[in-house]
Amino acid sequence: MSITDNLLAFTFAATLLTLTPGLDTALVLRTATVEGKHQALRATLGINAGCLLWGAAVAFGLGALVAVSELAYNLLKYCGAAYLAWLGLNMLLRPRRSPVPVEASDKPGGNWFLKGMLGNLLNPKIGIFYVSFLPQFIPPGQALVPWTFGLVSIHVVLGLIWSCVLIGATRPLSGFLRRQRVIRWMDRTTGMIFLLFAARLAFSRR
DSSP, X not given: OOHHHHHHHHHHHHHHHHHXXXXXXXXXXXXXXXXXXXXXXXXXXXXXXHHHHHHHHHHTTHHHHHHHOHHHHHHHHHHHHHHHHHHXXXXXXXXXXXXXXXXXXXXXXXXXXXXXXXXHHTOHHHHHHHHHHGGGGSOTTSOHHHHHHHHHHXXXXXXXXXXXXHHHXXXXXXXXXXXXXHHHHHHHHHHHHHHHHHHHHHTOOO
């Protein structure tokens, strides 16, 4: 395959991966609905910053360590499961009754960037995925580090575009989505999803 063919093949595969509903989708939709687009954008940037950091780890060998070390994999796995369970329980047991005021959601330094980033960094499956998936699209003889960062950057751009689409899709329904019952339902549903992902991660095998 030529370099162009490799890039097109990876972009197609990464697009399918990005469009598959998962934890990131749930986090972005819930944050956009309950806390506003600015916090949702911060969560989106955090999620994709986590992807870039995993890309750096894979490029410089840490991802390979997680792939071959049972101890490193399990440590990261259980930390990630505990973090997701903590987020899920907070949403499930203490759902919001009203959206965050616009002036509050616009304040800089919100912690949704950190939550989005930690959600990805504490999931070793992303590292395993990058270690096993990215090399298939790096042509023989090409430099590993720039190609790894290039492919991860494509994945990040696709993720940003899709997250912006999700955030924009909540605006026409904002009146309905900001009702008290709907907000509580969204928080509790997202909390359940987080708990399911936490259990899935904790009991998963390589």
